Amino acid sequence: MLRTLLSPRLVALHLLVIGVLVSFTFLGRWQLGVFESSGAPRRAPDPAPVAVTHLTQVGRYVAVDDVGRRVTATGVYDAANQLLVADRVADVAAPGGRAARGDGFWLLTPLRLADGTVVPVVRGWVRSAGDPATAVPEGTVTVTGRLRHAEQTGDVQRTGLLPRGQVATVSTAELINMWPDARVRDGFVVATTQEPPSRATPVAVPAPTIGGGLTWRNLAYALQWWVFALFAVYMWFHFVRDALRGRRQEPSGPESKGPESAGPAAPAEA
Template sequence: MLRTLLAPRLVALHLLVIGVLVSFTFLGRWQLGVFEASGGPRRAPDPAPVAVTELTQVGQHIGGTAISRRVTATGTYDAANQLLVADRVADVAAPGGRAARGSGFWLLTPLRLTDGTVVSVVRGWVPTVADPATAVPEGTVTVMGRLRPAEQTDDVVRSGNLPRGQVATVSTAELINVWPEARVRDGFLVATAQQPPSRVTPVAVSAPTEGGGFNWRNLAYALQWWIFALFAVYMWFHFVRDALRGQRERKSEEPQPAGPAAQVEA
């Protein structure tokens, strides 16, 4: 049997089937990856910046289409009411609280607009409370950045009680109590640029994204390639089985040598 399996014709068949299996498995996995990627978020259109007053209101949640939109805001910072958002890294999408304990602080400063309302601005990130960048610019500033929805107070697992002047989340509901005299617009602005320029480390914030629909055709292609691979194994099995069966039949048809009894009778 081993001699039959290692015959040149079958060795070529073995190598061909191995190549087919590797190729078809890879092609199926590639199509599956395309299918999985098709359902992930995609970058949405990123319109030109608009005034923050067009997308935010006092006492009304910002709409879904406003999230991560580029906005501008002009006003004066209220240095006396600046807060530090504790246990944060310089990325708005990164987890905070206990997951980022001791990583640093966001500078959360109220920006008072000309109409008297307040926009919560994350001016940037500092590693320590004593960092010189915590100093608030004076005078009128124009802030460019992206709008984010207010965080929920339970969005992070808190590390414990925070000192006065620090908060765990950028929650509009909480800020209304911290800044009782301010008419706070919903959401917050993550600054990406400022005039006059600021030297604080900016907090990374992504552009708008939209959910993608799965492309089921790619999943069908993946299954198709794997079915082809199974069919190749099926055909290989039949070729090998037929070769072994033919070898056994040829061996059974060969004339048998005469035994001792036949030689005595002769």
């Protein structure tokens, strides 16, 4: 049997099947990867900045489609009402509260616009409450950043009571109570640039994304390649089985001679 399996014809078949299996498995895995990546979020179109007044209002939620949009705002910071958002890192998408306990603070400062309304602005991040970068610039400032929807009070696991002047979330409902004399627009702006420049560390804020749609066609292609690979194994098995059967049916030596081919009979004794 081993001689049959190692015959030149079957060795070529073995090598061909191995090549087919490796190639088809790779092609199926590639199509599966395309299928998996098709569902990943993709970067959405990122239009030029617009005035924050075009996308936010007092008493009306920020539209979902406007979250992440680049906006600009010009006004004067209200230094007396600045707040520190406790237990945060310099990334707006990172978890806060107990998950980032002691990591630092966002500088949350109300920016009063020309129409008298207020936009909450995260000016940057500092490691400690006594950092000199917490100082609020005087005069008119122009902020460019990305719009975020207001956080919910339950978005973070709180670390307990915070000192006066600190909050756990950027919640419009909470800010209305803390800034009772201000007409607060919903949402907040995470500053990316500011004139005059800020000394605080900028808080990273992602560009808007859109969800991807799974391309089921690629999954079907992956299954096709793997079915072809199984079919190649099936055909290899039949070729090898037929070769072994043919080998067993071949005569192993000269055929036995019949009676007619035997020599002359010995004469009978008298």
